[in-house]
Amino acid sequence: MLTEPTAADDKIRCDACPVMCYIKPGAAGACDRYANHDGQLVRVDPHILLKRTVSHGGRLVPFQATGDWDGKIVHEPSLFVTAIGAGTTYPDYKPAPFIVSSEIDGVDMVTVVTEGIFSYCGVKVKIDTDRYLGPETATVRAQGEAIGHVTTSEYGSQMLSLGGVHHLTGGSKKEGRVTCDALMDLSNCKPVELTIDGGATVVVQAGHAPVVNGVPEERMRVGCGSATIGMFAKQWHGKVDEVVVVDDHITGVLSEHQAGKLLDIADTGIKMKGRRSTPGRYFQVAEPGTGWGGTRISDPLSVLGPFDAKKARPGMTMLMVSTTGEHAAFYELDEALKPVEKQIPAELQLSVERIQENCEPALCTVLFMAGAGGSLRAGVTDNPVRLTRSVKDALTRVTSGGAPVYVWPGGGITFMVDVTRLPAGAFGYVPTPALVAPIEFTLRLSDYAALGGHMDHVRPLASLKGNTEALQILSPPSAPGARR
Amino acid sequence: MTRTPQIGFLADGKRLHLQDGPIDLIVEASGSRASMEAAYAAAARRFTGLLDELCGELPLLRQAADPARCLLQGKVARRMHEAVAPFAAGCFITPMAAVAGAVAEEILGVMVQSARLDRAYVNNGGDIALHLANGEQFTVGLADLPDASGLLRTMVVRADDSTRGVATSGRHGRSFSLGIADAVTVLARTASQADAAATIIANAVDLPGHPAITRRPACDLQPDSDLGARLVTRDVGPLSRGEIEDALEAGAASARKLLAAGLIDGGALRLRDEMIVVGTKSVERTGLRPRFRGPAVEGALHV
Numbered sequence: 001m002l003t004e005p006t007a008a009d010d011k012i013r014c015d016a017c018p019v020m021c022y023i024k025p026g027a028a029g030a031c032d033r034y035a036n037h038d039g040q041l042v043r044v045d046p047h048i049l050l051k052r053t054v055s056h057g058g059r060l061v062p063f064q065a066t067g068d069w070d071g072k073i074v075h076e077p078s079l080f081v082t083a084i085g086a087g088t089t090y091p092d093y094k095p096a097p098f099i100v101s102s103e104i105d106g107v108d109m110v111t112v113v114t115e116g117i118f119s120y121c122g123v124k125v126k127i128d129t130d131r132y133l134g135p136e137t138a139t140v141r142a143q144g145e146a147i148g149h150v151t152t153s154e155y156g157s158q159m160l161s162l163g164g165v166h167h168l169t170g171g172s173k174k175e176g177r178v179t180c181d182a183l184m185d186l187s188n189c190k191p192v193e194l195t196i197d198g199g200a201t202v203v204v205q206a207g208h209a210p211v212v213n214g215v216p217e218e219r220m221r222v223g224c225g226s227a228t229i230g231m232f233a234k235q236w237h238g239k240v241d242e243v244v245v246v247d248d249h250i251t252g253v254l255s256e257h258q259a260g261k262l263l264d265i266a267d268t269g270i271k272m273k274g275r276r277s278t279p280g281r282y283f284q285v286a287e288p289g290t291g292w293g294g295t296r297i298s299d300p301l302s303v304l305g306p307f308d309a310k311k312a313r314p315g316m317t318m319l320m321v322s323t324t325g326e327h328a329a330f331y332e333l334d335e336a337l338k339p340v341e342k343q344i345p346a347e348l349q350l351s352v353e354r355i356q357e358n359c360e361p362a363l364c365t366v367l368f369m370a371g372a373g374g375s376l377r378a379g380v381t382d383n384p385v386r387l388t389r390s391v392k393d394a395l396t397r398v399t400s401g402g403a404p405v406y407v408w409p410g411g412g413i414t415f416m417v418d419v420t421r422l423p424a425g426a427f428g429y430v431p432t433p434a435l436v437a438p439i440e441f442t443l444r445l446s447d448y449a450a451l452g453g454h455m456d457h458v459r460p461l462a463s464l465k466g467n468t469e470a471l472q473i474l475s476p477p478s479a480p481g482a483r484r
Numbered sequence: 485m486t487r488t489p490q491i492g493f494l495a496d497g498k499r500l501h502l503q504d505g506p507i508d509l510i511v512e513a514s515g516s517r518a519s520m521e522a523a524y525a526a527a528a529r530r531f532t533g534l535l536d537e538l539c540g541e542l543p544l545l546r547q548a549a550d551p552a553r554c555l556l557q558g559k560v561a562r563r564m565h566e567a568v569a570p571f572a573a574g575c576f577i578t579p580m581a582a583v584a585g586a587v588a589e590e591i592l593g594v595m596v597q598s599a600r601l602d603r604a605y606v607n608n609g610g611d612i613a614l615h616l617a618n619g620e621q622f623t624v625g626l627a628d629l630p631d632a633s634g635l636l637r638t639m640v641v642r643a644d645d646s647t648r649g650v651a652t653s654g655r656h657g658r659s660f661s662l663g664i665a666d667a668v669t670v671l672a673r674t675a676s677q678a679d680a681a682a683t684i685i686a687n688a689v690d691l692p693g694h695p696a697i698t699r700r701p702a703c704d705l706q707p708d709s710d711l712g713a714r715l716v717t718r719d720v721g722p723l724s725r726g727e728i729e730d731a732l733e734a735g736a737a738s739a740r741k742l743l744a745a746g747l748i749d750g751g752a753l754r755l756r757d758e759m760i761v762v763g764t765k766s767v768e769r770t771g772l773r774p775r776f777r778g779p780a781v782e783g784a785l786h787v
Contacts, residue, residue: 017505018539022707
């Protein structure tokens, strides 16, 4: 497509048709097919048109994502026609507003004005790390723009909620664009650098280890400090007098812990800082951070008070270790009952390695979440709510780019999908800004008929291969995405 | 670059879709098989090159129409001018306000000339030209939002009515509106007249100076908009019941004037969940009024 950049502002001139629109950045031409995205003329309708095509009950073309076509269309059950890219293989086709051509209850035609907006989507990010990323509800930024927030900590991980309609379209134009870009990159498994107000900078890439403040995270903790004590108490028994597993959540102390008591491990006179929860389990031994066990300490002794002279004795040994085994130190009490760091004995080093070995690799996982509302559903059946019900009743299987999805209970068809399960590049965008992603509804032909499907436009897979009653109704949600 | 229109049947195999640049037409004719084929062939022939013809006079089409004389040459361009001329003395309007209806009318015209048809329509994004042979009728549904899956009303247009054009204008459309109406649907003798009148009435549904209404100069959004620096509606915040009624009433007053002047046959004006109908007969209540009006509409719109 030829474009002439013009003077001062960034408007471009589209020559796709004789109207020759001047188009401003972020805007579309008179046709709504071509738009100016950061000074580049981009074609925006494939996604929209696919939705419209589906809304029309139109025919869609299977898409060969990568590689050469082997000539087979449906050669195994796991392969089926997805919505991905169907728009881009479809001819230059953009129907008038879909309802115009819907035939509803004896109405010959409908008159409406054009265009809808599709922006209800976002990603939920799970970052396997005990390092402190930031306080709950803190703003998460990309390129300085607010694109989401920190939500709850989960087991061994921190959760972020990014995107959503408020960041996409509720804030400034730049906020919307940056949010859209970040969501699309995250959904397409590309790395995105995020900064958290009052917290860390983290590079997130689905399926890869997070990079927190420049340091790649290696492991997810084996358990909380208390759980670690429980798991390894027997291995430590007889080899060391005391073990402290430093953890931002629950720091465990072997001699006080139930697991230690069961092994008759003697009191050591250790004095922990923090708030004792139950014996041998301490909350808040230090401020959260990116040091030992998700605390901000670099010297583990700082979580200890002085040893009780009535119980402690010189020569007592103590292992301090983090929940990932990444940090470990061995001490012996001197005459003044002060811990003095020593070389970790080989047999204790083994237990530290065992902790490491039992930690799973730290990963970032990205779940794309979006809702399929009225118009999308209407594209599939004449009676949209029946589609919702059939999904809820598990008669209809929802997939995104062929990947399984979780459909939320409650109203609408709100689903989540692991972006690593979709083929590469499955997510697109429109300058609205909003994301575009595939969604497929698979159901029995008889059920489809029962819920008011557009039967005259159905092409059973059976007509392509073998004998099956399954069929595909393809449509891109307004704002969703996916990969197999 | 060689550019040809996209012409093909929709998936149902009976409706023809014609697209070129910003023009999207859905066409359906009924009659004998030979008649339908002849009509569709005529539509395709006329459509080819139509956009170029219009663009040849685009600068003039984008200027305020002169109520007294027309310098335009093309048949469709002159029809556009004719449709807006009755309004041009009283307000700013360019022939572009009638482009969709005028194109629909032109295509329908060649179809009807080329074959005997029972019924036919050319739907240009909601601006519709109708043909009805004796005893035939069309049922037209009204929806205020593009994605709404239910209809607000249905209107029946019969052969013995004068109506042969239906058009909808509003702030959700592809073209800009100076007003705040969600949708104004107008019935008129021709599609181009309906198109121009719908624009005028939709512009009149307004609350001038209201703080909840966000307006931007049209040229800031589309540098070559025929509206120039005129403020077009971008967003409408919360409005009270009374404000909605006031705005609709302002539009209805405009519609009644056009009705009295014989420029329209009727219209339905929609803002939020209120509707005013002007001109009685063919606008009938529908049983399809959906349950999820009001706030839920927003959700439906955003899919």
